[in-house]
Amino acid sequence: MNRRSFLVAGGAAVAGSVLPSPLQAAAAFPLELGKLPYAPEALEPYIDAQTMTIHHDKHHAAYVTNLNKALDAAKVGGKDALELIKDLSALPTDSQTAVRNNGGGHVNHTLFWSWMAPAGSVAKGPDGKLGAAIQSTFSSVDDFKKLFGEAATKRFGSGWAWLVVKADGKLAVTSTPNQDNPWMKGIVPDGDLGTPILGLDVWEHAYYLKYQNKRPDYITAWWNVVNWAEVAKGYAAAAA
Template structure:
């Protein structure tokens, strides 16, 4: 599979939408108030999500042995593709303005159908998930993101402990998150099913920086019922550069 560098990059894709429309969309999203006011070039584009599925930046096998190729292929081409397809149907049925980012819809999801909630959330969550992973990644963040993690959690190890607990203790299907809250502080939490912290119906709110899919389809072929092993393996594939980009945009 071609790299996004040779195809459709995140920023190149979003540049097809006018900066004015993006600014209006992000300002109109209360949960993305970090992006309100002055829009500095394309910096806020990293926080905006298209309504269509974008190409992976790496091959299905690129995250092995931590996430196996078959799981990645099924996850991307079947599960995530289905969310994108059903979201497309929902936006047609409910006359959604797609000139604004998907985040606008999620921030007011209580006004839409269950179909929009499930598939809009599923699409957003997976689009973020692919971007926060990369081959030959993992390790620890540095710079301002590392400092913010230390300030919010006391240490990177304590952050890992809290994130692991959120992922491992989520009952049934759902997601674990690292977010920037309205107070500009980092927080860890989880949401059920395909909900996420952008939604006005969510008890846990913030601008997502990092998300981990803990639905069984994300890990069952390789890890079976051993979710904790999958959660531990995730730390080896986190793309901290992308997480840091999102942090910088959300902190504006």
């Protein structure tokens, strides 16, 4: 399998039908870092330009570089990205960790950028079918945010908090360490598997320059830049 087929096949597959566009845009051969969908300073004052520049241009770029190397070494034939991320046992043993970490990092960050937008350019909260599903599942949007915030705050060390659509179409809040994500069968507990439609990066590099050790302040501020229109698209596709 070449590097293009990994993410082109996986771009549609890994995103499921959730957010294929950003992943497909990141799939040109050889794999290259896609551009941010907004200027680095566009999320201020909630996320500062320096953090966004370092996060995207350094951290995400490193995942892409290392994923290219891991794919070259793996030589995995016709498997696509969805299969590889869902079941790392399809990879040679000595390639599994590198693809898990860097493939997860590339996919997670590609989606993360799309789940944010400048404050004031998008709705302040979920509405329509997504809003109704959140209300039904978590009693209220505020209760959902509280549960999601707890998952992000209590994630020890580096990792992510997620809103996922389970196989039965129901919503759930989950959390994963490092660059794992809820697609990774055998890596995350079976009860936490699902299609992620919103995720928050709680690695320190995502917030430390502005918020230092105050992760809860970062989480609270982040809600101001959530792109609810994209989350709603993901929900509609995953719940269909």
